[in-house]
Amino acid sequence: MIDVTLRNKTLLAAAITAALLALAGCSDNDDNASSAITPERPALPSGTGEEFTVATPSDTYPLPAKQYAENNADGSLRFRINDNPIAYLLRGHNDIWQGTSDVWQNNANGDGPDNYLSNPIRNAEVWRANIQYVIDATQRRSDDEAILAFLDDMRSKNYSVIDGLGPLTGSYVSASGAYTDIPVPSTSQVLADANYKASHNDGIAYAGDTNSELGDVVRLVDAFRQRSPASTNASKYIFSTPRPWRMNDNGDVEFLRTEANYPCGPDSVTYDVYNSSVSVVPGLICARRAHSASNEAKGLYTPTTENRRKDGGYPSGHTNAGYLASMAYAYAIPQRYAEMLTRGSLLGESRIMAGMHSPADVIGGRIHSMIVASYALNQPDIANEADEAYQQAQQYFGGLAKTAGMDLYDYAHRNVENERSLAEGGNVTTEVFDNNWFNDRAANRANYRERMTYNLPQDVSQAGQPVVVPLGAESLLRSRLPYLSDAQRRAVLYTTAVDSGYPLLDKTNGWGRLDLVTAADGYAAFEGDVLVTMDAEKGGFNARDGWYNDIDGEGRLTKAGTGELILAGNNTYTGGTLVQGGTLSAASQTAFGRGGVYVQDGTVRVAPTDAERVQIDGNFTLEAGTLAIDLGNGANTVGVDQLAYIEGSTLSLDFGDQIPAAGTRYTIVDASNLFGQFSQVVSDSVDVELAYSAGTVVATVL
Incomplete structure (x- = not known):
């Protein structure tokens, strides 16, 4: 552990004074021109003030399927x-x-x-x-x-x-x-x-x-x-x-005849013959439904009529x-x-x-x-x-x-x-x-979502209908998102559903539009405030999980408990981010959306995979807790549009397997304005010195 050291205390004092003046502004009154006002700690991100709840549909018999399936x-x-x-x-x-x-x-x-x-x-x-x-x-x-x-x-x-x-x-x-x-x-x-007859x-x-x-x-x-x-x-x-091999190019059933004594392995069977451009896998030709003597005896069809009534x-x-x-x-x-x-x-x-x-x-x-x-x-x-x-x-x-x-x-x-x-x-x-x-x-x-609709023509006049999440559907995500409540899992399904207007889907009471693969990557929107409380002792995704969807919406994300949640999408949510426990990791430049970040306890970890800078569009407040920077893959910087407010917090620097040369400089924080200092720095075996200016925190390897 390396204590924060300052090579130029005069420079630091001037830098802080400049930052405070910039925040407070200046007056035409000469008596006030040189007075600096200590900035107030920024307020908590406000979000929407309430959790988003997805209503269950008003079902009538034979729904809900949960009851009558x-x-x-x-x-x-x-x-x-x-x-x-x-x-x-x-x-x-x-x-x-x-x-x-x-x-x-x-x-x-x-x-x-x-x-x-x-x-x-x-x-x-x-x-x-x-x-x-x-x-x-x-x-x-x-x-x-x-x-x-x-x-x-x-x-x-x-x-x-x-x-x-x-x-x-x-x-x-x-x-x-x-x-x-x-x-x-x-x-x-x-x-x-x-003519190959396979066994199944x-x-x-x-x-x-x-x-x-x-x-x-x-x-x-x-x-x-x-x-x-x-x-x-x-x-x-x-x-x-009809099955596709019974249809012509327009989807009409064009029955031609039956073909008796068709050789399938040691057997001879009767198949229906149609005008069709569909090419069945040769080894599965004999897996098609053949005529049945018992069904013919029942009068369901004859040796010369089609048998498709038994082959939907x-x-x-x-x-x-x-x-x-x-x-x-x-x-x-x-x-x-x-x-x-x-x-x-x-x-x-x-x-x-x-x-x-x-x-x-x-x-x-x-x-x-x-x-x-x-x-x-x-x-x-x-x-x-x-x-x-x-x-x-x-x-x-x-x-x-x-x-x-x-x-x-x-x-x-x-x-x-x-x-x-x-x-x-x-x-x-x-x-x-x-x-x-x-x-x-x-x-x-991409493959899963395409296979939800197969890109069959969408009726654009029916696009944009509200998403329906059926009663009980949230259970499908229970083990994948174990740290969320049932209500939150319903919200995830709501925000990740496919659009309406596609064939077959709109009359399914929501079932057809639920995209479980996208939902496995967490929320796609914060329609309201979201509180995530993880318990690392439970292991699995309770200890560490990642949300890879692009998240929008007006809600606030609050990370509490223990465990690590990774944000990896191109996020644009505006309600801000509050860290109260555990670790919230930024794996993309826009992980924190377009709001401020406030740390009351726990850790904010910066380890983007697609950029060297994680941007915070608002204030960045470290009331307590830790800012952890992964420097092993490059110089990762926290960019702050407004005020970076640091109070009683720890800076943790992880250099990975690298041994940086003495004199190497890393810009840790780059803000419009800066107030305060880290109380301690943890940097493994690498000695560093921090220098503060009006808007930056720079670490220099000693």
Whole structure:
């Protein structure tokens, strides 16, 4: 610890006097011309004076889904759109394509409709864009995209998405007992053999053993997928939409004929034939729904008529299953939260790449899964299981990280060397493996948000509608933002939602617009004042977290408790920043927005990654606490537009691995006006001397 030293006390006195005169101003009265007034300590940033609360929607039956989602598992209620809240929330599909009557949608069954409405296309522009996306994707896909589409079709979804864990994938498989037993195909069988008959599997066993070291995590996957009203079958029959390989370039169903005795492995089957530009992955041709002798015997269709009444596309069941498994893993291992959700979205994209589903189907699958997962987490027994899964996963992976000398977040994002490929030695790699697929935060956010809408044409006349946050949706962020209250998590979902006006989304009571990947990066606006109280002893994100969104709004941020919160966005919020405990770190030039910063206790840490200067648009008040400057990557300066007021505070300088040469100067504070001094300086083994002027604090290495 180095005491503050002053080489020129006269210079210091003059500098302080000049600063005070500048603050106080001068009078024409000669008696007052030389008198300086000590500036008052700046007031606390004011913000809006109240917390922003997101109201719950005024729901009527069959909403809210939190209460009535179980109807999706009821033998009769599930087939009635006005009784099944999940199907009801997916009814926006009727605005772009409706092939079944209102009467059918209120009294459907598991045999599927025996007739369809004429002229079902309600929005030709959107429906054409929907099918065109599939045509373009399936005609331009890479070999890896085709192979992944095959794997995401054939493997259990509980297993297939495990690779969203990145460098934790192999460790999870080893500790949980997760496995796949699909036969290993050659790459040519997947990419070129339209007669290859693959085997598929699904079930909780493929996620692992409930008696394993990670058995509680396996049990949570089971809760989301099997012990919740998770099936998409009812909605598939209610809407009975065609799969893309049954549609022509305009999205019309142009049935040509059936093809009997089509060879699929050792079997011969009957398939429907349509006019379509969609190219199904060759190795999945035989995975399409073939004619069934039992259904023909029931009179549902004949050997020469189409069987699509039993093969609805909306919502995508594989997508729903993939997201549900992903959200279970994300809850237990929130260090990979955004990556797991992005993996779920990639499985949905794989369904399109396969030629099996359209963007509308996949969007519906995502919405369906969010409703189910939220319902599950709002059941007390499953909520307890979720917390147990979280604790078990944190202990297991935290132990691995400790052994490696890393914290768990860094361990979960370490680079994987010698990464395996989806195809090796002429065969498809059917096992999941450690990977770097989701190591780009910005790409994850962009990909996930694009897959929320697939850029289907937006009705701009409906843009800008208020965001609705459904009752219970906040539970989806509970383990990712554990230091926030439920009300605050609702506010995060509100400020990070996608715009309105996109197909399917606006009739979902808010579910379709919730962007969980962006929400994982914290607030995007302070609509009111935000108090963040962290408890580092709880570990994980309670000890250290980062908000990477660009934050606007008029609210004030208050950081309290212990732990470290990192602000890394291009922020413009105007309510100011108050630090009362723990550490608030600035990782961008505009981290503190456009208001003042006031430190009552705790630490403000300056370590920008994109600039050498962190700007404070207002006063910077150090009533107590510490200003910590990271100098290891350059000369980081705190720029202050108005007054820098320093009273009884510590300056901590971190030079990292550098050993700066004697005489090296660092401008620590650069303000319009400066009052006061640091009471002490902590600079490890580097001796420094501080010099104060009217607006700057400069550290010189001795």
